[in-house]
Amino acid sequence: MLLQNTPIRRKLMTMLLGTSAVVLLLTCAAFLGYELLTFRRESLTQLSTLGQIIATNSTAAVAFDNRTDAAEVLAALQAEPHIVGACLYDKNGNPFAHYPAAAPETAFPRAPGPDGFRFGAGRLAGFTPVVQRRGSERLGTLYLESDMGAMRDRLRLYGLIALLVVAGSFLVAYVLSRVLQEQISRPVLALAEAAKAVSGRRDFAVRARKLGDDELGRLTDTFNDMLRQIEQQNAELERRVRERTAELAAANDELEAFCFSAAHDLRTPLRTITGFADIVLRHHGSTLDPEVRRYLGLIHDGSDQMSKLINDLLDFSRLGRQPLARTNCDLARIAGEVFRELEGERRDRTVDFQLGPLPSAYGDPALLRVVLINLLSNALKYTRPRVEARIEVGATATAAAPVYFVRDNGVGFDMRDAGKLFGVFQRLHHPHEFEGTGVGLATVRRIVERHGGRIWAEAVQGAGATFYFTLPAEGDRVPAEPAE
């Protein structure tokens, strides 16, 4: 289509004006054509009438060979400025008198031609017989020539009028079409504006303004109706999400409360078991059978391990309850301190610790310390089989936010198990190889996610692992804290 990419306003204007112009031009052309034809016919009639009059008036002059009178009759043609020439011939066809009198005789046909007037080369000319009514005899012939100037003048005048009419009509059509095209373009543009607002700002409360009750009005109604439905559905969905979230949060709270109280309550009987196993070993150890002593030792170790587990679980549980106290923290300093505190873990070992410059992080320093404790103690733990352990803490700057990482050259893990890594009690290694409760990485993930960050790991079985995490910068959107 010709106007495919032009705005609808211009399209409408072009259509209206184009149609008007074509109609006007065709009308004018028809008008001019008709005028031309009519005028030719009229000119012919007029000239033959004039010829008749002159011929009739000159009969006596021709009959009685009176050139003076003939010249006088012809001179009357002065009144008709478009008659450029006239000539009278006697009955033998010899020129007898002509007009204008000063013109040379060569300006006229040497002898009369057939009667009648004809158009030719910008002029109209012809011959009329000179006959006196009472006699049957032809007395002579009159030649008349018109320069068609009248037709030119008239056509020029008509052309000018047509031009003015076309220009005027076009102006009126322009003004009218400017006003009328609004009838269509305004509602369409209003609709487009509304649609743009909806899709651009996701604002479903916008409504297109209705400007009439035609097809466009109905389209606007339908559009608004669709918006209302979307809005309703959105509200309904949000309400449902809120309900579900509340339900889930309630269930989660209940579960956590149960875990906490269960863990808390388990500690008392456990302390009894550990305490009394200890007392028996310490005060009656010497009297006991070595076999019994060994069993008691196992009971003590087992309940000790269980106690640790319960403490870890309580810590993990508490993480979900404490509010975050965020501030700008120097992760490098925290990492350095944690590494020094883990001195017990690296006794009698060679550990190459690399601490790269770390961008400042925005978060709860106590919790971030827990993250680093867990990640670094894991790194130390799983590099134990290495003669020379290497642990690196650093950050890679990406476009969005820095990605912190803790890398080791330990035993690594199979990437197929990466999904299980951060679950509670999920352990990839046997407790005999590497001790642990299976709560550490779950805790780390919980802290990072509460900060609105992300954590993931990459590893090669037997060749080390890298743990990455991100923390949103200050001012970034952070997921809402779950309702207490």
Add this chain to the structure above:
Amino acid sequence: MTRRSFGRSVRNALAFAVLTIAAVRAPAAEPPAPAALSAEYQLKAAYLFKLPQFVEWPAGAFADAQAPFVIGILGEDPFGVYLDDFVRDEKMDTHPIVVRRFRRGEEARGCHVLYIGRSEGAALEKIFAQLRRQPTLTVGDLDEFARLGGMIHLVVEDGRIHFSINADAAKAAGLDISSKLLRLATIVPPPKR
């Protein structure tokens, strides 16, 4: 060429043309007029035929549409058979033209055109009296013809034939002379103011 010199040369050419036309008009195949009719009378004969074309006769001048149109010659006839040949088979409207010759004025009543010959100079007034109120166009070339009561006086001047027309006489006879003819003529007597 100025207008005046053009006019003069036209006039000079005219005298020649008049003679030429008259000569051409003379029927070559017919026997020549006795005593070789002069160019002047040949032209006058033609005028006797042409002049009536510019004159209207009253309704009563013809008995019916086929009634002849009579050209009469009174007295001395200068045309002879030339005139008869000239008008043979010609018609005035629907009326066939005939030529008649008369000796006496009273015989000429009923003519439509009457040429009065030079022999009638002394009897002019009597003839006009006899033709009073008759629709007869009197034509002649005697001196003072029109002033004496004739209607059309043919006057030779500068080698051309001019007319003097007594419009009052024609009007009195019920004849209506075309203004086109009057325009070419000298009106006698001059119109009174």
